[in-house]
Amino acid sequence: MFDKHRSELTELIHEIHGRGWSPGTGGNFSQVLSREPLRLLVTPSGVDKGYVKPSELLEVDADGKVLVGDMPPSAETLLHIVIAQETNAGVILHTHSIWNTLASLSEKDGGYAISHFEMLKGLQGIRTHEHTEVIPVLQNSQEMNSLGEELRKILRDESNPHGVLLKGHGLYTWGRDIFEARRHLEVLEFLFEVSVRARSLEQ
Secondary structure, three states: HHHHHHHHHHHHHHHHOOOOOOOOOOOOEEEEEEEEOOOEEEEEEEOOOOOHHHHHOOOEEEEOOEEEOOOOOOOOOOHHHHHHOOOOEEEEEEEHHHHHHHHHOOOEEEEEEEOOOHHHHOOOOOOHHHHHHEEEEOOOOOOHHHHHHHHHHHHHHHHOOOEEEOOOEEEEEEOOHHHHHHHHHHHHHHHEEEEEEEEHOOO
């Protein structure tokens, strides 16, 4: 069951790895299979994302309990669950690229602001380059329960962010389906790189 979802998500993970956005075993990825009850397809822990197989993807419930699969899920599965519960996300992508990591270190007042780039219009609902996109930045932590609650608060308080950065760690972004999630990731990675480079030229 859900073979098409497994194949599509695995194909996207391989593309993301190939573009250098999730080197080695870094990053984790999920797809919502059902809402009531919540059920997610997620990547297992410690698997090189360039070689992950569709059959290795796990199915978990709203508590992170593995329903299908025999490998351990990533500890960050909890964050995927929070995002699925608090947004309309159908696919959630967590990457560890050079540029999103650098951007996470340049936050101001808890966020990383990007404005006046035409590519902002690639984000759902944005119609002008004059928009300022503020990506919330959370302190990285190994305590997933507390980090999950911080993330939940951010998603409830902020006005529809297109992603969240973990400081010194990486990016979470999502979309209603696999195509929108991929687009958001590609657009944000472009915006992180161009904005970090632009700021370095100003110094």
